[in-house]
Amino acid sequence: GENVEQHPSTLSVQEGDSAVIKCTYSDSASNYFPWYKQELGKGPQLIIDIRSNVGEKKDQRIAVTLNKTAKHFSLHITETQPEDSAVYFCAASITQAGTALIFGKGTTLSVSS
Amino acid sequence: GAVVSQHPSWVICKSGTSVKIECRSLDFQATTMFWYRQFPKQSLMLMATSNEGSKATYEQGVEKDKFLINHASLTLSTLTVTSAHPEDSSFYICSAVRLAAPSDEQFFGPGTRLTVL
Numbered sequence: 001g002e003n004v005e006q007h008p009s010t011l012s013v014q015e016g017d018s019a020v021i022k023c024t025y026s027d028s029a030s031n032y033f034p035w036y037k038q039e040l041g042k043g044p045q046l047i048i049d050i051r052s053n054v055g056e057k058k059d060q061r062i063a064v065t066l067n068k069t070a071k072h073f074s075l076h077i078t079e080t081q082p083e084d085s086a087v088y089f090c091a092a093s094i095t096q097a098g099t100a101l102i103f104g105k106g107t108t109l110s111v112s113s
Numbered sequence: 114g115a116v117v118s119q120h121p122s123w124v125i126c127k128s129g130t131s132v133k134i135e136c137r138s139l140d141f142q143a144t145t146m147f148w149y150r151q152f153p154k155q156s157l158m159l160m161a162t163s164n165e166g167s168k169a170t171y172e173q174g175v176e177k178d179k180f181l182i183n184h185a186s187l188t189l190s191t192l193t194v195t196s197a198h199p200e201d202s203s204f205y206i207c208s209a210v211r212l213a214a215p216s217d218e219q220f221f222g223p224g225t226r227l228t229v230l
Contacts, residue, residue: 043206043221044157089156100147101219105156
């Protein structure tokens, strides 16, 4: 089955700096890669996702890149703000009804002002 | 749109009792719902896949007789933790796949914190 590795486990940056979180996956059949932000005591919220037919997607300060050959994808946050502090999870799945997401272990991002 | 609710948001119970957690898709119909468990500072671990009108599919290592799942309608799935013990204390999160939407688009509930004394 699918296995998703996520690095780093913790990341501390200064406000305004960029943050990059990287994930690798094992199943070449996976074709959907979402990123979730989870704040303490809350459920995960989708912040951006990418499908295998594109290599990059951007939404304001957030971008995701995908390298299918190498089976890795990354989350890029620019101009970080204290409110970006949270746990970020990457996930992978195969586009198919009833297919669950397989999550990475999470990255705790701390943005200090 | 695409809001998923969970009830209760938190529950404390005595060891040996059963607890029911509800997951509702408020503004859409969900063909499939997933149940995850998350221990402190850990990732979400899939427990089971719940399809409306059929039996749930459990992940390896998850006891189906202990974690009863019922997906009675296209907007409601319930997870019942039977004879709960302290080791069942965790954060339980559901997600729902919206009918007629891209099949991989999942919406998560806010989670239910279960504490078993």
